[in-house]
Amino acid sequence: SSLLNCRCEGVIRGIGDDAAVLDVEGERALLVTIDSLVENIHFTLKTHTPYQLGYKAMAVNLSDIAAMGGEPKYALVSLSARPDLKLQLIEGIYEGMEEMAREAGVSIVGGDTTSSQSHLFISVAVIGECPKEEVIYRSGAKVGDVVILTGTAGDSAAGLRLLSGSKAPSLSQKEIEYLERRHLMPRPRLKAARKIASLKLASAMIDVSDGVSSEVSHICRSSRVGAEIHAERIPISEPARKFASDLGISPLKLALDGGEDYELLLTASEDKVEEIRSTLAEMNLGISVIGRILPHDRGCVLKSRGEEFELRGGGFTHFHPASDEVT
Amino acid sequence: SSLLNCRCEGVIRGIGDDAAVLDVEGERALLVTIDSLVENIHFTLKTHTPYQLGYKAMAVNLSDIAAMGGEPKYALVSLSARPDLKLQLIEGIYEGMEEMAREAGVSIVGGDTTSSQSHLFISVAVIGECPKEEVIYRSGAKVGDVVILTGTAGDSAAGLRLLSGSKAPSLSQKEIEYLERRHLMPRPRLKAARKIASLKLASAMIDVSDGVSSEVSHICRSSRVGAEIHAERIPISEPARKFASDLGISPLKLALDGGEDYELLLTASEDKVEEIRSTLAEMNLGISVIGRILPHDRGCVLKSRGEEFELRGGGFTHFHPASDEVT
Structure with a gap:
C-alpha cells in the first residue's frame, strides 16, 4: 500500500x-x-465487565507505545455505543480506561461519544514520546542476536478459554483468577520497555498481541532476517501448563498462537543478556532467551524435539511442504 | 466529567x-x-460514494485542527468494516482520505483495518501543530467583539436534503451540484484559519459542524459571555435560498440549525474586521459580521424583525418562555 511507503516530511516511520x-x-x-476494539469481534460484554474492557482497551494501545521504547503521555478516546447500553456501563468503561491511564501516567485529553446502531466500538489513539535515538523498531534485528521474551506466554489464551466455559479441574481458584486476569486486564510492560530503550539494550522490539509465532515472524520480515526459536525454552506458567494438560492440548500452541499476552519480544546482542536480565529483575520481571536471529535464507523456524516448523502469522506449521496440510 | 478538568502535566487544554x-x-x-463516523448515524453509503465518505471523514477532522488555528500534520485512521463490504469499497474510502490529506499537506501515518459485524465505523485521529501563543480557543471571546462567519451557512443542510430526495424545481443542475458537494465533500478552511491565527486576528474560533446556532452558544458558554446575532446578516447562498423557497422552509433555519458547513465562526475586536476581510479575500473567502459579543447576563440571542430568540445547541427557540413549545 502507498501508506506503507510514506516518505513524508517529519515522518521517521509510518505504517x-x-x-x-x-x-x-x-x-x-x-x-x-490508534486501534479500535469492536464488540463481538475483539471482545464481548459477556466475558469482560465494562471496567475491564476499558482497562484493556487502554492497556493494549499503551503497549504499542511501549513496544517502540516510548513513554505514553496522552490518549484520545472515541466510543460509539448502541442505544440499549446503559449510561452506567459507558461510565464503567471510562473508569477502566482512566484507571489504566492513571497507572501509566497518561492523560486522557479528548475524544467523543456517539451512538451506533447495533454494536459497541471503542477507538483509542495514544501519543507518546521517546528520545529520537532510543526508538526501537521491529526492523533492527541483526544476525547473531538472541531472541528474548519477558514474562510468560499463553496465559491470556488460557484465561480466555476459561472465561468462555472451558473446565480445568486441576486448577485452584487462585490459578483460574490469575489466568483470567491476564486476559481481562493485561498490564503492558511500560517501565521495562522504557528501561530497555533508555539503556539501548535491544536491537528490535515488539509486543505480543498476536502470539509469539506472529511476532517473531513480524520481526523476521521487517528486519529481513531468519530466526530459530526453541520450543522448550518458551516460558509457560504453571497454571497455563496445568490448563493445557487438563484440556489435553499443547501448552506450546497456547503460547505460540494464543496472543494477547502483552509481553515484550525483543532481540539483542548476546553480550547484553545479563544486563537485560538484571535490569528487568529489579522490576520483578523475568526473561527467557528463546532463540537466535539467523540469516534471512534460513527462514523463521521453530525447533522442537529434532523437528523444524515454519513460524508465521497465525501460528506455526510443519516446515516440510509435503506435510503442510496435516498440521 | 473528570475528563473536562484535566490539570495534567503537559496538557494546556484537555476536552x-x-x-x-x-x-x-x-x-x-x-x-x-479524534472523531468517529458511524454508518447510519453519521453517514450512509446511499448518499456518499466511498471516495466522498473518506474525503469527508478526513476533512471534518482536519477542520477541528483548523478551528484552533493549527496546521494539521499527521492522521491515524482506524476502519472497521462489515464483512459484506467489498475490498474495492474500502479502497475507495482510503483514496478519498488520501486525497483530502494530500490537499491539506497531511501524512496518514498509521491505523488499522478490522472487521465489524454489521456496520462501517471510521475513526480518524489528527495531530497538528500551532505556535503556542497563536492557539485560538472557544473561550477567548470578549464583550464588544464582533461575531464573524466565513462563507455561507446552510448549504450542506440543503445538499443533504437534496441527496435524500427533496425536489427543488427552481434549482439548476449546477446549483444542485453545488449544494450536494458542500455536503458530500466539505473543504475545511485550513489556510484561512491558520492565517487568522498567525496574524492574531481572532479572540475565539470554532468550526461550524453543528450549525451556527450551536456554535455561537458553544462560544458563549466557554467564554462566559452573551451574544446577539442578527438573522438578516447570516450569509446564505443563492442556491440555498432558492432551495428553501421551493420547499417552503425558512432559509434561516437551514443556516442556523443545519450544520456540517465547516465554515469558521470567530470573534474579533471590531478594529480587526477590515484586516480579516482583506486577508481572507485574498483566498477568495468572504466574511460576514453577524453579531456582537455581550455581557453574560444578556444571554445568547438571535434578533429577527424586532423579535428575540434564544440561541442554543440544536437550534434557536423563541426567547419568551411562554411560547417555547410553539417554535
Missing part, C-alpha cells in the same frame, strides 16, 4: 510498526498509534 | 474545545483530535 514515529521539534520523537 | 492542546518541547503546541 508498519507498533506505532508511527514523528520528527517534531526538540530531541524527542513523537510516537502515535 | 472541551475542537482539539486538545499539548505542551511539548519547542515553541509549538501539539493539537490532537
Whole structure:
C-alpha cells in the first residue's frame, strides 16, 4: 500500500510498526498509534465487565507505545455505543480506561461519544514520546542476536478459554483468577520497555498481541532476517501448563498462537543478556532467551524435539511442504 | 466529567474545545483530535460514494485542527468494516482520505483495518501543530467583539436534503451540484484559519459542524459571555435560498440549525474586521459580521424583525418562555 511507503516530511516511520514515529521539534520523537476494539469481534460484554474492557482497551494501545521504547503521555478516546447500553456501563468503561491511564501516567485529553446502531466500538489513539535515538523498531534485528521474551506466554489464551466455559479441574481458584486476569486486564510492560530503550539494550522490539509465532515472524520480515526459536525454552506458567494438560492440548500452541499476552519480544546482542536480565529483575520481571536471529535464507523456524516448523502469522506449521496440510 | 478538568502535566487544554492542546518541547503546541463516523448515524453509503465518505471523514477532522488555528500534520485512521463490504469499497474510502490529506499537506501515518459485524465505523485521529501563543480557543471571546462567519451557512443542510430526495424545481443542475458537494465533500478552511491565527486576528474560533446556532452558544458558554446575532446578516447562498423557497422552509433555519458547513465562526475586536476581510479575500473567502459579543447576563440571542430568540445547541427557540413549545 502507498501508506506503507510514506516518505513524508517529519515522518521517521509510518505504517508498519507498533506505532508511527514523528520528527517534531526538540530531541524527542513523537510516537502515535490508534486501534479500535469492536464488540463481538475483539471482545464481548459477556466475558469482560465494562471496567475491564476499558482497562484493556487502554492497556493494549499503551503497549504499542511501549513496544517502540516510548513513554505514553496522552490518549484520545472515541466510543460509539448502541442505544440499549446503559449510561452506567459507558461510565464503567471510562473508569477502566482512566484507571489504566492513571497507572501509566497518561492523560486522557479528548475524544467523543456517539451512538451506533447495533454494536459497541471503542477507538483509542495514544501519543507518546521517546528520545529520537532510543526508538526501537521491529526492523533492527541483526544476525547473531538472541531472541528474548519477558514474562510468560499463553496465559491470556488460557484465561480466555476459561472465561468462555472451558473446565480445568486441576486448577485452584487462585490459578483460574490469575489466568483470567491476564486476559481481562493485561498490564503492558511500560517501565521495562522504557528501561530497555533508555539503556539501548535491544536491537528490535515488539509486543505480543498476536502470539509469539506472529511476532517473531513480524520481526523476521521487517528486519529481513531468519530466526530459530526453541520450543522448550518458551516460558509457560504453571497454571497455563496445568490448563493445557487438563484440556489435553499443547501448552506450546497456547503460547505460540494464543496472543494477547502483552509481553515484550525483543532481540539483542548476546553480550547484553545479563544486563537485560538484571535490569528487568529489579522490576520483578523475568526473561527467557528463546532463540537466535539467523540469516534471512534460513527462514523463521521453530525447533522442537529434532523437528523444524515454519513460524508465521497465525501460528506455526510443519516446515516440510509435503506435510503442510496435516498440521 | 473528570475528563473536562484535566490539570495534567503537559496538557494546556484537555476536552472541551475542537482539539486538545499539548505542551511539548519547542515553541509549538501539539493539537490532537479524534472523531468517529458511524454508518447510519453519521453517514450512509446511499448518499456518499466511498471516495466522498473518506474525503469527508478526513476533512471534518482536519477542520477541528483548523478551528484552533493549527496546521494539521499527521492522521491515524482506524476502519472497521462489515464483512459484506467489498475490498474495492474500502479502497475507495482510503483514496478519498488520501486525497483530502494530500490537499491539506497531511501524512496518514498509521491505523488499522478490522472487521465489524454489521456496520462501517471510521475513526480518524489528527495531530497538528500551532505556535503556542497563536492557539485560538472557544473561550477567548470578549464583550464588544464582533461575531464573524466565513462563507455561507446552510448549504450542506440543503445538499443533504437534496441527496435524500427533496425536489427543488427552481434549482439548476449546477446549483444542485453545488449544494450536494458542500455536503458530500466539505473543504475545511485550513489556510484561512491558520492565517487568522498567525496574524492574531481572532479572540475565539470554532468550526461550524453543528450549525451556527450551536456554535455561537458553544462560544458563549466557554467564554462566559452573551451574544446577539442578527438573522438578516447570516450569509446564505443563492442556491440555498432558492432551495428553501421551493420547499417552503425558512432559509434561516437551514443556516442556523443545519450544520456540517465547516465554515469558521470567530470573534474579533471590531478594529480587526477590515484586516480579516482583506486577508481572507485574498483566498477568495468572504466574511460576514453577524453579531456582537455581550455581557453574560444578556444571554445568547438571535434578533429577527424586532423579535428575540434564544440561541442554543440544536437550534434557536423563541426567547419568551411562554411560547417555547410553539417554535
